Amino acid sequence: MACEKRLSARRKHTLKGCMLLVATNMLEAEAGVKVSERENFLSDKCPPLELPYSKDELEELCKKLHDQIDISEEERYSIEFKLNLVMTEVRDLNIKIVDMRGKFKRPRLKKVRMSADAMLKALLGSKHTVNMDLRANLKQVKKEVKEEDKQLRDVGDWRKNIEDKSDRKKMFDS
Numbered sequence: 001m002a003c004e005k006r007l008s009a010r011r012k013h014t015l016k017g018c019m020l021l022v023a024t025n026m027l028e029a030e031a032g033v034k035v036s037e038r039e040n041f042l043s044d045k046c047p048p049l050e051l052p053y054s055k056d057e058l059e060e061l062c063k064k065l066h067d068q069i070d071i072s073e074e075e076r077y078s079i080e081f082k083l084n085l086v087m088t089e090v091r092d093l094n095i096k097i098v099d100m101r102g103k104f105k106r107p108r109l110k111k112v113r114m115s116a117d118a119m120l121k122a123l124l125g126s127k128h129t130v131n132m133d134l135r136a137n138l139k140q141v142k143k144e145v146k147e148e149d150k151q152l153r154d155v156g157d158w159r160k161n162i163e164d165k166s167d168r169k170k171m172f173d174s
Contacts, residue, residue: 007015052058114122 052061
């Protein structure tokens, strides 16, 4: 790319203009060819209509036109039938292609109980050295036991508690 010369903007513009001019000329020529082909086809298939003055000639013309309509309808029907055959063949071939590729059904995944360490080991192989035991990394916290909680636990037998309270009642009465 370094050795290629870059075109100036003016040169690019002139080249683009020339290309567009050639393209429009080609499109006009194609359009002229299509028009001439259409006129030739119509002149072959549909000659100019000359209406006769007598009744017999008119009936003969109607029969002739009716025969031409039948022929064109047969051609249209046969082309339509061939088209339908080709379309069904294409559909069948597409189905065969899909069948040849094989149908991939997603298997049902089973739930697997696996620790984080085992999962990392399975994914990373022997490279895995980090320990994912999260409980080991937690900070140790000592519980503070309140005195009230201790007393509630130490209450023990409820009968003893009632006897203690009855002594207290006696103290107030005296």
